[in-house]
Amino acid sequence: MxxxxxxxxxxxxxxxxxxxxxxxxxxxxxxxxxxxxxxxxxxxxxxxxxxxxxxxxxxxxxxxxxxxxxxxxxxxxxxxxxxxxxxxxxxxxxxxxxxxxxxxxxxxxxxxxxxxxxxxxxxxxxxxxxxxxxxxxxxxxxxxxxxxxxxxxxxxxxxxxxxxxxxxxxxxxSIRRRQWQKLVANAAINPLTALHDVPNGALIEDAALHARMRDLVAEADSVLGALDDSWPGDSLAAVAAIARATAGNTSSMRADVQRDAPTEIEAINGWLLRAAAPLGLALPAHRAVFEALRAR
The missing domain is CATH 3.40.50.720 (NAD(P)-binding Rossmann-like Domain)
Structure with a gap:
């Protein structure tokens, strides 16, 4: 210096x-x-x-x-x-x-x-x-x-x-890579726990919720891979590890819904939807949670 x-x-x-x-x-x-x-x-x-x-x-x-x-x-x-x-x-x-x-x-x-x-x-x-x-x-x-x-x-x-x-x-x-890694986890864990009012661990324990988490992760990986061909994808194991490590925690989005406050869905799943549009990618799992939280 x-x-x-x-x-x-x-x-x-x-x-x-x-x-x-x-x-x-x-x-x-x-x-x-x-x-x-x-x-x-x-x-x-x-x-x-x-x-x-x-x-x-x-x-x-x-x-x-x-x-x-x-x-x-x-x-x-x-x-x-x-x-x-x-x-x-x-x-x-x-x-x-x-x-x-x-x-x-x-x-x-x-x-x-x-x-x-x-x-x-x-x-x-x-x-x-x-x-x-x-x-x-x-x-x-x-x-x-x-x-x-x-x-x-x-x-x-x-x-x-x-x-x-x-x-x-x-x-x-390489802050973008760090951002994207956290974005995928937030986009998969937060809206599901908010919509179903469950702690993070429910996404591991409940088969139906786990399947929805898997779909959200796969769609996020498809967008990020299209934006940057060096994106490794296969993020499910990392996201599942976060949900497991924070099993008893309440996500920030769930806490927002519990106190009837605006959520950060626009900056998380909404960002992925906006990034996917010009790429011609449909994200039905993200669209579903985005619309459900917007309509609550």
């Missing part, structure tokens, strides 16, 4: 979406010496929350300052996007983004920031396999697994400092 890069002041991030993953990201960037402010439509003072870690580290108390979009005086140079994808457009529309803003997208699915950033922005996609649950006031960090950041370029100068405080953080020159 150059002397100029190493001496650069750490960035200040504005965070959209202080849910479980957003709050964990805020804790990591704060530990690395970066500033972080949460953007909320209506602010009522700072967010005060706690994080408990599975490895027995002391309970971490975190206080995050908040601002409303209209009270931001300078253009935002660094943005963390961790809100649910249905809320992305409304959340970003009023933000004063710098022409060269760096945005890190910590969201499920693909394409949720398309057309929402300035032409000179740098979009860094993030794919995480970490798991957090709990409430807004308390977050249980169940697993700090690998998180990948990446785009078509080299890691930014702040990345190495952040990696020292973000467990298992890696820069990936």
């Amino acid at each position: 150059s002397t100029a890069a190493s001496s650069a002041a750490p960035p200040h991030w504005h965070l959209v979406g202080a849910g479980h993953i957003g709050t964990l990201a805020a804790a990591y960037v704060r530990a690395a010496g970066h500033g972080v402010t949460v953007v909320r439509p209506h602010t009522a003072g700072p967010i005060k929350t706690t994080l408990a870690f599975a490895d027995g580290r002391p309970l971490q108390r975190l206080t995050l300052p908040t601002v409303t979009p209209t009270s931001i005086e300078q253009p935002i140079s660094h943005l963390l996007v961790a809100c649910k994808t249905p809320y992305t457009r409304a959340a970003l529309a009023p933000l004063p983004l710098a022409a060269t803003v760096t945005a890190v997208r910590l969201q499920n699915g693909i394409g949720s920031l398309d057309g929402l950033l300035p032409s000179g922005a740098r979009l860094i996609d993030a794919v995480t396999t970490s798991a957090v649950k709990g409430t807004r006031a308390h977050h249980d960090v169940v697993a700090e697994n690998t998180t990948w950041f990446g785009d078509d370029g080299a890691a930014p100068d702040w990345f190495d400092g952040l990696r020292a405080h973000w467990p298992n953080l890696e820069w990936s020159a």
Whole structure:
């Protein structure tokens, strides 16, 4: 790293979406010496929350300052996007983004920031396999697994400092492959568990649900293979392993349906349907779950 890069002041991030993953990201960037402010439509003072870690580290108390979009005086140079994808457009529309803003997208699915950033922005996609649950006031960090950041370029100068405080953080020159792997799993597991109100393990135990999961995976592989002939396909074993490892878990889409909230179906199965259309590929299994969740 150059002397100029190493001496650069750490960035200040504005965070959209202080849910479980957003709050964990805020804790990591704060530990690395970066500033972080949460953007909320209506602010009522700072967010005060706690994080408990599975490895027995002391309970971490975190206080995050908040601002409303209209009270931001300078253009935002660094943005963390961790809100649910249905809320992305409304959340970003009023933000004063710098022409060269760096945005890190910590969201499920693909394409949720398309057309929402300035032409000179740098979009860094993030794919995480970490798991957090709990409430807004308390977050249980169940697993700090690998998180990948990446785009078509080299890691930014702040990345190495952040990696020292973000467990298992890696820069990936092949972030699209990581995104697609997670997309296939989300597209197969999430809508079925949401529609049938079952934990992830039901897709292994129930023969009919397992068959539907198999069809969703096969259709996703057909689209991704048509988009990139290096896509290995045969994703069923990996998806089944995820469902088995998280057998007792409630998927995020099932949780959204349970609380009558919008789901991320547009950015997950919807993305596959939109990608398949110009290729002339019909995805009846994905179309079925997409329409069922849209109509609920």
